[in-house]
Amino acid sequence: MNTSTDTGTRAPGPPKGVIPPSGGGPRSGFLSDVIVELGFAKREAVEQAVRAARSPGSTVARVLVESGAINEEQLAHATAERYGIAYVDLGSFSVDPSAANLIKPSAAMRYQAVPVGFVGGGLLVAMADPADALGVNDIAVMTKMDVKPAVASRPALDALLERLPLDDLVNGDADAPLAPAPAPASSAVFWQADAGGVREAPPARDAEAAPGEAPGPGVEELDGLRAKLASTEAELDQARTRAREGKEANAELEEQLEALRKELGTLRAERDEACVRIEELEDADRRAELARQALAEVREDSERERELLAIAERELRASLDGEEKRRQELESRLSEVEGSAFAAERAFEELRSAQSRMRGALRALADPDEAPDEPSGDDA
Numbered sequence: 293m294n295t296s297t298d299t300g301t302r303a304p305g306p307p308k309g310v311i312p313p314s315g316g317g318p319r320s321g322f323l324s325d326v327i328v329e330l331g332f333a334k335r336e337a338v339e340q341a342v343r344a345a346r347s348p349g350s351t352v353a354r355v356l357v358e359s360g361a362i363n364e365e366q367l368a369h370a371t372a373e374r375y376g377i378a379y380v381d382l383g384s385f386s387v388d389p390s391a392a393n394l395i396k397p398s399a400a401m402r403y404q405a406v407p408v409g410f411v412g413g414g415l416l417v418a419m420a421d422p423a424d425a426l427g428v429n430d431i432a433v434m435t436k437m438d439v440k441p442a443v444a445s446r447p448a449l450d451a452l453l454e455r456l457p458l459d460d461l462v463n464g465d466a467d468a469p470l471a472p473a474p475a476p477a478s479s480a481v482f483w484q485a486d487a488g489g490v491r492e493a494p495p496a497r498d499a500e501a502a503p504g505e506a507p508g509p510g511v512e513e514l515d516g517l518r519a520k521l522a523s524t525e526a527e528l529d530q531a532r533t534r535a536r537e538g539k540e541a542n543a544e545l546e547e548q549l550e551a552l553r554k555e556l557g558t559l560r561a562e563r564d565e566a567c568v569r570i571e572e573l574e575d576a577d578r579r580a581e582l583a584r585q586a587l588a589e590v591r592e593d594s595e596r597e598r599e600l601l602a603i604a605e606r607e608l609r610a611s612l613d614g615e616e617k618r619r620q621e622l623e624s625r626l627s628e629v630e631g632s633a634f635a636a637e638r639a640f641e642e643l644r645s646a647q648s649r650m651r652g653a654l655r656a657l658a659d660p661d662e663a664p665d666e667p668s669g670d671d672a
Contacts, residue, residue: 309385318376324352326374332366342551352547364445372443375422382448389458394435397456403427414438420446
C-alpha cells in the first residue's frame with residue numbers, strides 16, 4: 293500500500309531498533325569527539341584513550357571499548373552519528389529474511405554487511421564499517437537496488453552473519469514459525485530515511501521470461517559468467533581488503549594525528565608559559581643589573597666620601613695640632629706676661645717704698661727737730 297502526502301496521512305516513524313541520526317548529516321571532527329558529545333564517555337577518558345592509542349595497531353575507539361569506557365552498541369551509535377546515517381539495533385530490529393538472502397552468506401561475510409530490510413525502494417544494509425564504499429557498491433550491483441547503509445554493533449552483526457542464510461530463522465528464534473518467504477524485492481514497507489516519506493519496495497521480477505521476451509543465457513554462458521564473477525569477486529575482495537587496511541591505517545593515522553595535535557597544543561601552552569617565564573626572568577635580570585649598577589655607584593660614592601672624610605680628618609688633625617701649638621705658645625706668652633706683671637708689681641712696690649723714703653728725707657731736711665716718721669708697712 294502506498295502512502296501519499298496528498299491524503300494528509302502522516303508517515304510513520306522508524307521501526308523499532310532503528311535510530312536515525314540526530315544531526316541530519318555527517319559530523320565534523322573525530323569519532324572521539326562524537327562519543328563525548330553524545331555523553332557516552334567523559335573527555336578525560338577519551339584523552340587517556342588517545343594517549344594509549346599511540347602504539348601501532350590500536351585506535352581510540354578500540355581502547356575505549358576494551359577499557360570499558362563505552363560498549364559496542366555505543367561505539368556503533370557514535371559511528372552512525374559521525375557518518376550521518378542510521379544506527380540499527382539488531383537485538384530489537386526485525387530482520388527480513390528475504391532481504392538478508394539477497395546476497396550469498398560468503399559475500400555478506402566478505403563485506404561484513406547484511407541486508408536487513410527494505411527502505412522506500414532501497415535496501416537497508418547493516419554493516420560495521422559505513423565507510424566501506426566498495427562493499428556498498430558491490431551489494432548495490434548484486435542486488436540491483438539502492439543500498440542505504442546503517443551501522444550495527446560488530447558482535448550483533450557477527451551473530452547475524454553466523455545465522456545466514458535465514459531460511460528458517462527470524463531474529464534468531466529457531467522455534468518461531470515462518471510464512472513462505474516473499475520475493476527478494478518484498479513489498480514490506482520500512483522506515484524511509486530520506487525526505488520522501490515511506491514508499492513501497494519495487495515489485496518482484498518473475499523468474500521466467502515473459503512471452504515475447506528473449507530467452508535467458510545458456511548454461512555455458514552462465515558458467516563463463518559465474519567464472520568471471522568469481523574472478524571479479526576475488527579481485528574485489530583483494531581490493532576491498534586493501535581498502536579496509538588503508539582505511540584502518542588512515543583511521544590510525546588520524547587518531548595519532550589527533551593525539552599529536554593535542555600534544556602540540558600542550559607543548560604550545562607550555563612554550564607560551566616558558567616564554568612568559570623567560571620574559572619574567574629577563575625582567576628580573578634587568579632589575580638585578582640596575583640594582584648592581586646602583587650598588588656600584590653607592591660604593592663609589594662611599595669610597596669618595598671615605599676619601600673626603602680621611603682628608604678632612606687629616607686637615608682637622610693638622611688644625612688641632614696647630615691649635616695645640618698656638619695654645620702652648622699662648623700659655624708660654626701668658627706665663628711670660630704673668631712673670632713680667634709680677635716683676636712690674638715688685639718694681640712698683642719698690643718704687644713706692646723709695647717714694648716714701650724720699651718724702652721722709654725731705655721732711656727731715658725741712659724740720660730737723662721733727663723726728664723722722666717710721667716707715668709704714670706699705671713703705672717697708
